[in-house]
Amino acid sequence: MKSVITILGLASVSSAHTLFTTFFVDGENQGDGTCVRMPKDGATSNAPIYPLTGDDMACGRDGEVPVPFICPAAGGSTLTFEFRESPNAAKPGSIDESHQGPCSVYLKKVDDMFSDSAAGDGWFKIWEDGYDADTGKWCVDTLIENNGLLSVNLPTGLPSGYYLARPELLALHQAYRGDPQFYQSCAQIFIENGPETELAIPSEYAVSIPGYIEADHPGLTFNLYSGPPTDYKIPGPPVYIPVSSSSGKTQIQSEGAIPDSCILKNGNWCAKPVPTSSDVESCWDSVDDCWTQSEQCWDSAPVSGGAGCEVWADYCTSLGAACKAGDYNGPAKFTGKEVFAPVPGAIPDSYGNVFEKTKVNTGNGKVVEDEDKETTPSETGDVEEPAVSEPVLEPVPEPEQPEPEQPELVVSKDGRCGGETGQTCVGSSFGDCCSKKGRCGRKTRHCTCGCQSDFGECRQY
Ligand SMILES: [Cu+2]
Structure with missing residues (x-):
């Protein structure tokens, strides 16, 4: 759970x-x-x-x-x-x-x-x-x-x-x-x-x-x-x-150093072998040990993910199934492998x-x-075409300058926004922010990264 x-x-x-x-x-x-x-x-x-x-x-x-x-x-x-x-x-x-x-x-x-x-x-x-x-x-x-x-x-x-x-x-x-x-x-x-x-x-x-x-x-x-x-x-x-x-x-x-006893790693957490078992009680003890480690894995999982914790949880599940089946001599050898997100x-x-x-x-x-x-050629005054395909806004002579001239915008009627539509999100029923993809909204994906401030409100986070 x-x-x-x-x-x-x-x-x-x-x-x-x-x-x-x-x-x-x-x-x-x-x-x-x-x-x-x-x-x-x-x-x-x-x-x-x-x-x-x-x-x-x-x-x-x-x-x-x-x-x-x-x-x-x-x-x-x-x-x-x-x-x-x-x-x-x-x-x-x-x-x-x-x-x-x-x-x-x-x-x-x-x-x-x-x-x-x-x-x-x-x-x-x-x-x-x-x-x-x-x-x-x-x-x-x-x-x-x-x-x-x-x-x-x-x-x-x-x-x-x-x-x-x-x-x-x-x-x-x-x-x-x-x-x-x-x-x-x-x-x-x-x-x-x-x-x-x-x-x-x-x-x-x-x-x-x-x-x-x-x-x-x-x-x-x-x-x-x-x-x-x-x-x-x-x-x-x-x-x-x-x-x-x-x-x-x-x-x-x-x-x-990553300990030699480490049999599986997730982030900065390592699994250790669970204790051996030979009867019903020690079998469930080793299952408990496994789940305790599992909890530590999830508690420590960084925002980069918990794929290794899933591998470990699968192992704990299999150990529990063995105890349930009366197979008390354990634990079964751990054969899982560390999981990396694809590079x-x-x-x-x-x-x-x-x-x-x-x-x-x-x-x-x-x-x-x-x-x-x-000594680059740019000194000669011949400014080369920028190779970057980034839409170059009107040159803004001074940072403080208000928005560059825009054709008059109308409030978005269909939730779309941006230069091609001529629509702004400000005051629209869809939300005041215009996303990178040209949609009005009020969620983080509309109002932050890539948010188009010429066609709506933007937030810094
Ligand atoms: Cu960003």
Whole structure:
């Protein structure tokens, strides 16, 4: 019964926005939610993180709460972060294509993963990707092409130890209205192969999150609809590439490893073998043990889903059936397998290659890519056709400017809205919001992500 309720709870996740749910090391799926700090509330888990000055900026809502497992990753390995519109993968999709903007990946070294609340000092950026004038693509465009899979190289030369890895997406579709939207959560990792030294980050690279970005940073107020950017500045500190220090003794991971006794995993929960039984009483005892574990599985199931808990519940059911049938010598061997939501595409190589470019330039920390940008053809005044197919609104000279000129709209009579219909939802009996698909309504799917503010009301969540 319990499990049924929880499944419904997980399924009610709204399908807008995005969330980092699943972590891969060198292409290996760590399991949905495993080693990932993510929000507990399914209904809002994929919504952007507010406010800019809040502690949730560090690892997202509930990002201060550690998870039991820490995934090992070697310096030089490829980290892949999977972003999903629907955190439990009930529906496909990574992020709405309107959400163009840059991506960054930050790290923070922590002394104690299980007491560190993530917010505060010690963060540094290891990778970023903004707008590429040659391809006309934002990082989010590349992310969508890669089915929500963002891959970066973990630098070599970092001391071994425990780190939070924080992929950040910044969606700029509402930025000109004063609503830049951030999406981030964190993976808990252990870097196995670095030297056992202190991490000393030069001050120009080290930041506090929150506090690392001001609301008036030009990268946060950028107008996405005013044509291709010529000089988009990604918010946050410059990328820091640690200088390789001679390797010595390395630290060994002593906490957060997935136990050898783990026979099935869901998120950050593991099943242990149930006690053996030889008579009616011990048979039912082991069934009880199984259901107790099942309850723990569902209680701990992250918003990325409880598929493993279903596998375990099936096993408990089969053990109960054996006791009922008088087959007391147990338990039957557990043969279930961990369940992963299907990976939406091939794991991409590390993209952006900022790491490669900056490798030669650890001295002043200025990303080489910036110098490249200064010589792009856009300086000549020949503005190229944007390759993006995003409907470009009338250029808005000033963000504060009221709505651009529109033909007069009539109140929707049939529940449809948008430019082609010439209808607005404001004042209609269907609801005041105009959804991305051009339907009036008053539900979250009408009033949030993709909501067309020119044809109705919109809410920020
Ligand atoms: Cu959104």
